[in-house]
Amino acid sequence: MGKQLLSFIIGRDPKSVQRWARGEAHPREREERILRNAFQVYALLDQVESDHTIRAWFMGMNPQLDDESPAEALAAEQFRDVTAAARAFISGG
DSSP states (O other): OOHHHHHHHHTSOHHHHHHHHHTSSOOOHHHHHHHHHHHHHHHHHHTTSOHHHHHHHHHSOBGGGTTBOHHHHHHTTOHHHHHHHHHHHHTTO
16 A cells, blocks of 8 residues: 555654554554554455555545545545445445
């Protein structure tokens, strides 16, 4: 997915994401919840799509999310809606 996209979703700078990945720091509870949900959606899409397609899906307007991107919806903690949109995408809807 990439640290820039994760930074946008979580609302923190890319350096924070790098520190978390290296184990030098830990995300706050809200940030961890968003990270976990973003990973679950990524893992769902990764079963059938390439990384390039998944990244585009996270950044693109989504009609099931009222034309908001899944990244924006995750940032707003709309986890169920994003998961439903990912499932619809996988099934061709």
